[in-house]
Amino acid sequence: xxxxxxxxxxxxxxxxxxxxxxxxxxxxxxxxxxxxxxxxxxxxxxxxxxxxxxxxxxxxxxxxxxxxxxxxxxxxxxxxxxxxxxxxxxxxxxxxxxxxxxxxxxxxxxxxxxxxxxxxxxxxxxxxxxxxxxxxxxxxxxxxxxxxxxxxxxxxxxxxxxxxxxxxxxxxxxxxxxxxxxxxxxxxxxxxxxxxxxxxxxxxxxxxxxxx
Numbered sequence: 001x002x003x004x005x006x007x008x009x010x011x012x013x014x015x016x017x018x019x020x021x022x023x024x025x026x027x028x029x030x031x032x033x034x035x036x037x038x039x040x041x042x043x044x045x046x047x048x049x050x051x052x053x054x055x056x057x058x059x060x061x062x063x064x065x066x067x068x069x070x071x072x073x074x075x076x077x078x079x080x081x082x083x084x085x086x087x088x089x090x091x092x093x094x095x096x097x098x099x100x101x102x103x104x105x106x107x108x109x110x111x112x113x114x115x116x117x118x119x120x121x122x123x124x125x126x127x128x129x130x131x132x133x134x135x136x137x138x139x140x141x142x143x144x145x146x147x148x149x150x151x152x153x154x155x156x157x158x159x160x161x162x163x164x165x166x167x168x169x170x171x172x173x174x175x176x177x178x179x180x181x182x183x184x185x186x187x188x189x190x191x192x193x194x195x196x197x198x199x200x201x202x203x204x205x206x207x208x209x210x211x212x
Contacts, residue, residue: 052194071155079155083196087188088113091133119153
């Protein structure tokens with residue numbers, strides 16, 4: 001297993017696996033580890049970390065992957081915060097690449113993006129938001145704030161996630177069931193997507209981006 005990153009916003013080394021060659025890691029903790037073996041990405045971090053795919057996507061698109069919140073006795077095995085951004089652009093940035101950030105959650109407030117947090121706040125909330133690009137402002141509709149046990153993470157179990165942007169319809173599916181739906185009159189139609197977590201240990205596999 002080769003080390004992918006142990007430094008703040010560390011670019012992947014040239015010899016790394018092709019699976020992560022086009023991704024960028026933004027980590028608060030210099031000791032955060034992102035590794036890959038046999039097609040499985042392993043994210044182990046004490047603080048905030050975002051793993052960006054640097055290949056932009058455009059609507060209509062579905063981003064699919066499987067994820068597991070690991071609880072095997074490690075220091076960060078807390079079964080929390082399976083999160084993602086998608087269709088992310090800089091406010092007023094013209095659709096170019098995202099500027100590097102330091103991994104803290106608040107550093108992403110000024111993006112225009114969709115965001116889902118499954119098992120956030122130490123696995124007590126599951127939320128969907130449409131970021132409007134204003135620091136300190138993360139709007140959320142009441143129906144997009146869920147706290148039932150069925151909406152949270154189960155440790156050491158693979159779950160299938162789909163992030164959907166299809167015209168005015170934006171949605172999140174989990175294990176084939178619609179978790180959130182938003183009819184957006186001014187949809188974000190293109191941008192970048194990334195995986196996000198904090199103080200957790202996640203495994204990700206079978207990442208697919210499907211343009212429709």
